[in-house]
Amino acid sequence: MGFSFSPKNFVHPQLKPLVAKMSFVDAFLFYIIHLMDKYEVWHRLPVLLGVAYLGIRRHLHQRYNLLHVGDIKGRKYDTDEYCYRTADGKCNHPSDDRIGSQGTFFGRNMPPSNLPYELLEPHPSVVAAKLLARKEFIDNGKQFNLIACSWIQFMIHDWIDHMEDTQQVEIRAPDNIADACPLKSFKFLKTKQVPTNTTTSWPSKGNNFLMDNTGSLNTRTPWWDGSVIYGNNKEGMERIRSFKDGKLKISDKDGLLEHDEKGIPISGDVRNCWAGFSLLQALFVKEHNTVCDMIMVHYPEFDDEKLYQHARLVTSAVIAKIHTIDWTVELLKTDTLVAGMRINWYGFLGKRIKDMFGHFCGPIFSGLVGLRAPRDHGIPYSLTEEFVSVYRMHSLLPDKLQLRDINPSSMDECPPITREMAMREMIGKEGEKRLAEIGKEKMMVSMGHQASGALTLWNYPSWMRNLVAHDIDGEDRPDPVDMAALEIYRDRERGVARYNEFRRNLLMIPISKWEDLTDDGEVIEALREVYEDDIEKLDLLVGLHAEKKIKGFAISETAFFIFLLIASRRLEADRFFTTNFNSRTYTEKGLEWVNKTESLRDVISRHYPEMTRKWMKSSSAFSVWDSSPTSTNFIPLYLRPAH
């Protein structure tokens, strides 16, 4: 980003205070990645060097970008007594029963912002109208389809949701922008701030920064435990279980979710649902029930409870695996990331060796999954405020859903579009009714063939700027919200660093002028208009969407570095992906099921073999289905050169 190499000024001046607190070895490692960053080359390096860069970067983030919020008050417990995932996420951490359970604090990757800007500076409605609002739909090409978009909502609803206060806030658009806002004003509930009764130091290995003593709570269990279908507590779990043969409730009539008397779906998480999300929930309920059938055949002595618990472990692991080695690889479509994600799951030695010899060689060579003990790098597991912010990806959502004819008179490569439905009609209870009319096969094939939106400025779905959001129980809220403006407000309200501060805290080179962020003159002009010449004021969400993207990446590099840290952490900190990822806990056949499932395509094929055979030309279920399969590359992955 325009810095010259001179030994004296090698480290960017704004990063020097952070580097000064590092150990000698870490400072040396930092110099290596800093050099790569100056020349913007890591993603152009041969695969092995690219992976080494990411390994070093992840190590530094594990040392300097994990902050625990709140006290640790759990009790010790007998891990052998809890050899399954509990309803509320308790009893996963090996020595503290509460860590990672429902209602615990969000952690942080950096301290709350200490910049002097006001909450409404610049006004969120101005940012929404001038920089976010969709002008015309920009799609992601063939790389990422609507299943991929629904998938990430499916994951978000497994991991995170902020507890709200009862106090209401109103945002009123200033007069000069009100005409460009579908809602001139809107009301919503503040994020609940709870005293932590502790102080936190940052960098976590130093002792020189004391954080604010309030934090916010996660109403979902942050573990990768499938809570999106299983619920986040006992009540949620009981709502979805049939209590027969370990199975979950699903409609016999159409294979979709069942509904209560109010029309709200019966599933682990029903807030802000739409038809595509609900379809994935139904698919994984089906997967769970099929796993129950399989286990029942091999272990006929298992009762309902044992069947449920084992099928939950297996299905959650299948979901985590698909996300790691299928979804993420499509999102960050480069050889380096294929290698990196597979190393996370299988290790450097690969699947074949792991299948033959098991986990025998440490995290690098045998992967994070199956480690002897969970690793949290000295900071108890939670998901973080910054993680929530980089996952603000509503621009993936289109304006219209394109329905396709799956029984056409002639078999073309691509089923013809028969109807377009406004996305607004596909959300909540109404969306559930329409999904039932459309049917699951047609919906899946249609979503598979439709590209998702691109994560870029001026692509925020217009219909979400006047959205009836849901309460935690799936009921419509009385006041619609402008989600684009609300998201800007939320990050500021929660003290999430703005873009440039965020980069500095992630050991990235900050921008010094708008041109460092993007080459697009029109964008630069609009940024100047909204933020004047103060690049420090730039909101994180706007910066992430404006940033020049690495070739093959659907997200920004800045967002990616948070993923690099947290995606690994979700696996390595979890007892059921480490110590207990074994046949004793999962059963031999259960573990085999996880090991044999490699992709969403495998799951869809298991339940709808005709569908994938007939309609999925692409290699991954997450790329547009009529795109060509990935071509064979005869050069072994690790030996591939730069691209």
Ligand code: HEM
């Ligand atoms: C029809 C689909 C969707 C609807 C109706 C929807 C709606 C909402 C609403 C109402 C909120 C809460 C806003 C607030 O009060 O702060 C929210 C939060 C959020 N959504 Fe979505 N969303 C959808 C899809 C997605 C997708 C595809 C993603 C992709 C990653 C996503 C990611 C998030 C994140 C990260 C949050 C913040 C959660 C938190 O504050 O803890 N959503 N969404």
